[in-house]
Amino acid sequence: MDSPDRADFLAGLKPGGKYEGVVGLYRHNVSTDRIGLFDKEIIDALAAAGVKWIAHNGAGYDQIDVLYCKEKDIWVSNTPGAVDDATATTGFYLMISALRCFSRAERTLRAGGWKSTHKPGEAHDLTGRTLAVLGLGGIGLRLAELAHAFPMRIVYHNRRPNPDAPAWCEYFGADRLDEMLAQADVLSVHVPLKDSTVGMVDETMIRKLKRGAVIVNTARGKVIDEPAMIRALEDGHLGAVGLDVFPDEPQVNPRLLDFPNATLLPHMGTETCDSQKKMEIRALSNLRDFLTKGKGFDIIPEFK
């Protein structure tokens, strides 16, 4: 696909266009810069051209209107599993940085202040502290494994208990969510972004955390109510945050840069050559299986 913009892409899908006859697509979020999100307009054009499969590269597929794809009989696969290690490692890094105040320490050093802003009393070891995982899927579970090496105590909330979770992952259902939040030193967010999860980590949830708690987000920026999080940083209810994702990337709310104890990364969750290779192979394998067997392996849950 070499289209520099949406108009060219749509034109290419029409009869006689350069993409005529296409039955399957490999897609990565970077294409959004040129052709925009996979909304109804694009999906209509794909359906008209005869596309039957979209093999998305990535675990999160919020940039595709998948329910509309379903209506138009276009199947969608993603790349679960392939992202787990790199993303969990990112969450792990953000958690360590937040608890140890390392981001601020490095910035102060680089600004010529050595360790003048570092107060040992504000920095903590991880062993014995409690990590709450919101959404124990592949990534959440991988993070739990890494944190368990200290060990941290692992608690989690999921719509249903995860049958693959080891015994040391303590489940808290919806009725006990508040109980879980009250015990968490760190809340790490691992839910996909969909209509039901927008702003899920809201004022109420944030205030149920103990004072001084840390929030880590490697999922999607919109899952957290950003103004509520900022208020909690301002009044010290949250001790620190570690964020890899933001509601309106690549824009970052400048207010976040003011907080000394914020560790901020520009959506680096899967940015390693090892993981990118794994993800590409996974997506292309789904496309290959669609072509050879009629169906890719990683069909997204909305289609099951």
Added chain:
Amino acid sequence: MPPRIVLCDPIVYEDEGKAVLEGVAEVLQLDPSVDRDEFIRALRPGGRLEGVVGLYERNQSTGRIGHFDRDLISRLPRSVKWIAHVGVGYDKVDVAACKEHGIGVSNAPGALDETTATTALFLLISALRGFSAAEQSLRAGNWKNPHSAANAHDLTGRTLAILGLGGIGLRLAELVHAFPMRVLYHNRRKVANAPEWCEYYDKEHLDDMLAQSDVLSVHVPFTEETRNIVDERMIRKLKKGAVIINTARGQVVDEEAIMQALKDGHLSAVGLDVFHNEPNIDPRWYRFPNAVLLPHVGGSTAEAVRTMELCALQNLRDFVLTGKGRDLVAELR
């Protein structure tokens, strides 16, 4: 009259700390403004601190008496028989001079295993993933330019070589084993209680270990034997693109050689918590985009400070009651 102890630095965990010496010794606090000469005068007969038998001191002392070097130690009155160092690394205390003057020195072994190993892990992840430059880029308003995933790596399946498998090195090994990384180590002697997945390489096979390592993490104490142990030769034996992590002491690595290796790409990144001449570190470090730098905060957590303080005070307590602290440093045994 109870024996007298001087706190050359304040205790952070005061209540718990003072309780250790309650009823056992009289605890005196050194004024932070007192300089070395005044300190020595105060310790002498007639001085405010006369007859003191033990001292409590920290490496990064806020006071003006300076480090416990040969000059200071040789001027201490004969009454002083114990120095309880609040820290693990005691390279700034001249233990040879202490030995000559019959002064015992204790440190806090094991107190920083957790804290320092976590720091090394943080530096390792940051260096392999390019996170430091990425955050700087974001904060400068450039989002993730000019990061390239091609230069960033997962930890899983990569090889970590530990130089010095003591408490901290072993703890780091446990943490990376969770990924897992493959763990190799070099020590003067094989470590008896190391897990079987920690592969030992002796001096004869050191080059072999280096050639297989994606990351070398340094965990040796600083002594004259280990000065510049990570030198040009060792660095060049590492595979191209390797990463060096140092949470030990700046003096055990050749900074010039490391910088050169970063410049020519032999090293792909470094993660450093310690430097020559802290806090006035070589400003050239700031210009390496692939250097992760921390200002010697590797052992700085609330929990670690408390553990080290209580350990030092316990050693002073044991010294007062039995003549000897439990954690007498190796050189004085």
